Amino acid sequence: MSSATPSKTTTVRELTIRGVVLGGVITLVFTAANVYLGLKVGLTFATSIPAAVISMAILRRVRGSSIQENNIVQTIASAAGTLAAIIFVLPGLIIVGWWQNFPYWTTLAICVIGGALGVMYTVPLRRALVTNSDLPYPEGVAAAEVLKVGSTAGAESDKASLRTIILGGVVSAAFGILAKLKVVSDGLSTATKLGSGAIGGSISLSLSLIGIGHLVGLSVGIAMFVGLAIGWGVLVPVMSWGKAGAGTSISDLVDSTFTQDVRFVGAGTMAVAAIWALVKIVGPIVRGIKDAAVSARARRAGQSVELQEQDLPISIVGGWILVSLIPIAALLWMFLGQTHLQDAKAGTIIATVLFTVVIGAVVAAICGYMAGLIGSSNSPISGVGILVTLLLSLVIVILHGAGGDPQRIKELVAYTLFATAIIFAIATISNDNLQDLKTGQLVGATPWKQQVSLVIGVVFGALVIAPVLDLLNKAFGFIGAPGAGANALPAPQAGLISALAQGVFGGKLDWGKVGLGVAIGVVVIVIDEVLRRTSSKRSLPPLAVGMGIYLPMALTAMIAVGAVLGTIHNRWADRQSDPERAKRLGVLMATGLIVGDSLWGVAYAAIVVASGKDEPMAVVGEGFLPWANLLGVVVFVAVLVWMYRSVRRRSQEAVGLGSAGSHQ
Numbered sequence: 001m002s003s004a005t006p007s008k009t010t011t012v013r014e015l016t017i018r019g020v021v022l023g024g025v026i027t028l029v030f031t032a033a034n035v036y037l038g039l040k041v042g043l044t045f046a047t048s049i050p051a052a053v054i055s056m057a058i059l060r061r062v063r064g065s066s067i068q069e070n071n072i073v074q075t076i077a078s079a080a081g082t083l084a085a086i087i088f089v090l091p092g093l094i095i096v097g098w099w100q101n102f103p104y105w106t107t108l109a110i111c112v113i114g115g116a117l118g119v120m121y122t123v124p125l126r127r128a129l130v131t132n133s134d135l136p137y138p139e140g141v142a143a144a145e146v147l148k149v150g151s152t153a154g155a156e157s158d159k160a161s162l163r164t165i166i167l168g169g170v171v172s173a174a175f176g177i178l179a180k181l182k183v184v185s186d187g188l189s190t191a192t193k194l195g196s197g198a199i200g201g202s203i204s205l206s207l208s209l210i211g212i213g214h215l216v217g218l219s220v221g222i223a224m225f226v227g228l229a230i231g232w233g234v235l236v237p238v239m240s241w242g243k244a245g246a247g248t249s250i251s252d253l254v255d256s257t258f259t260q261d262v263r264f265v266g267a268g269t270m271a272v273a274a275i276w277a278l279v280k281i282v283g284p285i286v287r288g289i290k291d292a293a294v295s296a297r298a299r300r301a302g303q304s305v306e307l308q309e310q311d312l313p314i315s316i317v318g319g320w321i322l323v324s325l326i327p328i329a330a331l332l333w334m335f336l337g338q339t340h341l342q343d344a345k346a347g348t349i350i351a352t353v354l355f356t357v358v359i360g361a362v363v364a365a366i367c368g369y370m371a372g373l374i375g376s377s378n379s380p381i382s383g384v385g386i387l388v389t390l391l392l393s394l395v396i397v398i399l400h401g402a403g404g405d406p407q408r409i410k411e412l413v414a415y416t417l418f419a420t421a422i423i424f425a426i427a428t429i430s431n432d433n434l435q436d437l438k439t440g441q442l443v444g445a446t447p448w449k450q451q452v453s454l455v456i457g458v459v460f461g462a463l464v465i466a467p468v469l470d471l472l473n474k475a476f477g478f479i480g481a482p483g484a485g486a487n488a489l490p491a492p493q494a495g496l497i498s499a500l501a502q503g504v505f506g507g508k509l510d511w512g513k514v515g516l517g518v519a520i521g522v523v524v525i526v527i528d529e530v531l532r533r534t535s536s537k538r539s540l541p542p543l544a545v546g547m548g549i550y551l552p553m554a555l556t557a558m559i560a561v562g563a564v565l566g567t568i569h570n571r572w573a574d575r576q577s578d579p580e581r582a583k584r585l586g587v588l589m590a591t592g593l594i595v596g597d598s599l600w601g602v603a604y605a606a607i608v609v610a611s612g613k614d615e616p617m618a619v620v621g622e623g624f625l626p627w628a629n630l631l632g633v634v635v636f637v638a639v640l641v642w643m644y645r646s647v648r649r650r651s652q653e654a655v656g657l658g659s660a661g662s663h664q
Contacts, residue, residue: 014068015449020456022058023076026051027460030077033598034084035468037208039091039478039489040555040601044084048143048439049584050165050591051077056147057162067147068445074143075436075450079457082432083115086465088382089389089421091491092498094473095481098414101473107466109331110418114425115458117324119451120317121364121426122433126447129368130437137372140438146584147443160650164585167646168592171639172207173600178635179205180604180617182624185632187554191251197241200254201232204554205636208597211590213562214569220544221563227266227548228556230520235262235549258552259479264510266550267496268517269524271386273542276525312448321357328422329353335418339411341400348399352419355395359388360423364430371435381431382493382543388427389420389497393504402505413501420497429458468602475605487614492551521546566590569644573651582651589647 013019030047038044055073059065090107093099130137179186184205191200213221240257248256311317332349341348363384393416400412433454440450477484478491480498503509524542531538548556566586573582607616620628 012066012068013064014066014446015072015453016069018059018062019055019069019072020076020453022055023051023073023453023457024460026054026073026077027079027457028464029599030595031079031084031461031464032468032602033595035087035465036472036598036601036605037212037594038084038087039472039491039494044082047591048074048078048139048436049146049587050595052143052146053161053165053588057159067443070147071440071443071445072449072453074147075440075453076457076460078432078436079115079429079454079461082428083111083425083458083461084465085381085428085431086111086114086421086425087469087491088385088493089417089424089497090469091473091478091481091494092417092501093414095478095491095495095498096410096413096417096502097482098410098417102466102469104466104470106331107469108462109327110421111425111462111465112459113324113327113331114422115429115462116455117321117360118364118426118429119433119454119458120312120320120324121361122368122430122437123311123317123451124314125365125368125434126311126437129365129372129434130441137435137438139371140435141442143435143439144442147439160653161585161588164588164647164650165592165595168207168211168589168643169596169599170592171643172211172593172596175205175207175635175639176597176600176604177617179632180615182615182618182620182628183631184635185625185628188629188633189251189554191254193250194237195241197237197239197243198250198253198257199232199237199240200251200553201557202552202554203557205632206555206558206597207593207636207639209555209558210562210565210640211593211597213559213564214566214586214590215594216544216559216563218563218567219539220541221560223539223541223544224548224551224556224563225560226524226540227269227545227550228553228560229548230545231258231262231266231549232553235265261513263496263550264499264513265517265520266546266548267386267500268514268519269521269546269549270382270496270517270543271390271514271546272518272521273525273546274382274384274387276521276542310446310448312451325353325357328356331422332415332419335415339415340408341411341415344399348396348415351395351399352392355392356419356423356426359391360426363388363423363427367427367431368434371431372438381427382547384427385420385424385493385497386500388423389416389501390504392416392420392423393501397504403507409502409505412505413498416501416505417498429454471602471605471609475608485614490552490555492547496550517546517549520549562590565640565644569647572648576651578651582648585647585651586644589643593643 026047030051034044034047052070052074055070055077059070059073090102090110094102175184176186178184186206187202187204189200189202191198236254236257239261240253243253243257329349332352333345336342336345336348367381367384396412396416402412403409433451436454437447437450439445440447472489477488478494479488480491480495481488500509521542524540524545528540528542531540569586570583573579573586576582604617608614
């Protein structure tokens with residue numbers, strides 16, 4: 001054993017400069033895409049698998065690359081799918097009118113300090129929740145399988161995978177360009193009077209939403225559709241009753257009812273779903289940590305530690321956590337200096353720092369466990385943000401009280417959101433870190449090198465988050481923010497979290513609507529538990545139902561369609577001679593659709609800012625709209641049919657001549 005270790009370290013490349021550079025470039029691109037997607041839809045996509053595919057296709061061309069080096073690249077790039085989730089909180093400071101833009105260095109500091117803390121908090125959890133755990137880690141295992149297959153597959157296999165991502169991206173961006181030219185429509189909507197109320201509906205012709213649905217799967221898609229049916233089929237007509245004909249158009253009535261009433265019901269459903277998820281995993285987390293302590297004592301008794309069991313030294317981890325408290329306190333001090341909350345200033349900062357340390361450790365364990373249980377993409381990370389915001393709001397209320405003039409309320413809300421953002425950065429990285437370490441365990445990686453890589457990924461992701469946020473804010477703004485226009489991005493989680501904080505401090509939160517949402521959530525939880533106990537394949541994820549109520553129908557409907565299409569593709573793949581490859585190409589196509597549409601969204605934002613016009617690329621007038629609607633539907637459906645057929649053809653071609661006779 002001792003002689004094998006030096007050999008491994010001298011012959012296998014792992015943490016290399018070229019890997020760091022490649023991982024950094026991928027991180028910058030995917031982070032920008034995820035920031036836009038998260039603000040538009042409220043969901044982000046996992047980047048590990050596409051990053052691994054890109055890495056293998058590129059590093060295969062250079063000498064000495066290894067599966068461990070490719071693993072480092074995907075580890076760095078995975079920060080794009082996680083740290084970008086900070087946009088679930090930070091835009092709230094714009095929405096409440098505290099910030100007008102995103103100060104670069106402050107935003108960078110929040111992301112780097114919080115993200116690095118997320119890495120450190122999960123280092124002691126690796127043995128508990130990865131090595132000595134039977135958690136499935138679905139995305140971590142999938143990424144490991146991609147790396148293993150890619151390390152033995154031929155160059156043509158790599159090319160097919162890379163072409164699939166690129167094709168999806170190009171097609172998705174091309175459709176987005178046609179939509180901005182106004183040649184095709186990117187959405188359809190209708191509204192009609194229903195008694196003395198109203199009912200309406202809309203769909204977004206967005207290829208990225210199809211990609212999201214493909215990735216989240218049928219259970220989440222169905223759950224979101226159930227939420228859509230509750231929100232738009234029941235709550236909107238009921239809550240708009242008696243308001244029709246009150247001097248507003250039917251479409252405006254539907255929109256205002258959804259924004260001012262239904263979304264708070266969705267907030268209640270999401271909150272109780274998040275609490276239930278946390279309750280279910282507290283016991284396993286405690287048992288896992290106890291097992292880790294036993295294992296650590298056994299290793300300290302003199303047993304040798306292999307490379308695959310070497311974490312960052314606990315002295316570095318503890319020292320990093322303690323040193324991080326200084327810049328956190330400094331950030332809070334500077335923020336409070338901009339307010340009139342000078343009473344108990346030192347006490348407020350001490351309480352907030354202690355809250356960050358304790359709750360940060362808790363959410364790190366919770367998020368790591370949830371990622372191991374259901375994958376980081378499906379983990380209810382936004383629910384954790386909601387709970388942290390409510391808890392911190394209560395702490396600040398104890399220190400400063402609630403109510404007062406509007407400016408004081410705004411200051412209390414802004415400070416709460418600012419401090420929550422730091423803790424949320426911890427949660428986002430914790431939600432992915434253990435997933436990556438599981439991948440590393442399966443491919444023989446060195447944990448401490450992965451942990452260093454995650455910190456590097458945090459830095460790369462943080463570099464681009466603030467500029468992209470600022471660009472999108474200037475181009476579109478966020479719904480609910482002062483001066484937001486018709487094209488404002490929904491920023492659903494940020495809007496919800498800021499509304500909840502405003503409700504706590506202002507005393508104007510409509511607890512009746514939130515309570516209705518809680519009641520709906522309890523019913524859904526019961527249904528979900530019954531389904532899980534009576535069937536191994538059926539479930540109704542409560543948080544997804546809550547998001548279906550909370551998100552606009554235009555987004556939710558198409559995600560559900562994507563989930564159905566993805567299921568149809570996967571069932572077709574199960575009948576092929578190489579089902580895993582067929583499914584993987586479907587995942588890569590879906591990822592391409594998301595990345596292409598999202599990157600085009602960022603590019604278009606730059607065009608809007610540069611031109612100073614709301615529709616700078618329109619080449620036809622409003623009179624062309626009926627034709628644009630028809631063409632939009634036709635082109636959208638045709639593109640989807642062609643894309644899925646293309647993936648099927650590539651899947652069959654990749655099997656090889658030896659198994660050509662088995663193709664269906």
